[in-house]
Ligand code: FES
């Protein structure tokens with residue numbers, strides 16, 4: 816069955832069973848490689864995308880809920896995404912880069928939903944984003960640079 820939705824601002828249709836996962840569709844037929852496969856159970860954040868403006872692990876999103884949805888990957892975040900990626904790089908939070916797309920989606924989500932965060936609130940929002948290279952100190956510096964505190 817074809818699923819019709821918006822992907823990074825363009826309409827797409829992809830044939831998928833209802834229980835297919837968005838991550839599989841993105842990295843398979845849709846050839847979008849920003850979201851990365853990791854735990855597969857919503858725990859690492861490597862596959863994070865936005866669905867209708869909210870950051871969600873794409874490994875948990877079923878094709879059956881995609882009809883009419885607006886899906887945004889790291890490639891569709893525009894200037895917000897570029898700003899965050901530069902902040903991560905400047906803070907030394909990008910080593911192998913495997914987690915960077917998910918980190919960027921999570922931080923842009925925070926920037927868009929928490930305009931005046933309390934100290935520590937942004938990093939609490941990012942607790943589900945794992946970095947196997949141990950880049951969390953760099954992430955803290957990037958968040959401080961972006962939010963002025965963290
Ligand atoms: S692969 Fe989706 S959260 Fe880990």
Ligand code: FES
Nearest residue numbers: 910914946947948
């Ligand atoms: S930079 Fe390698 S997993 Fe985060």
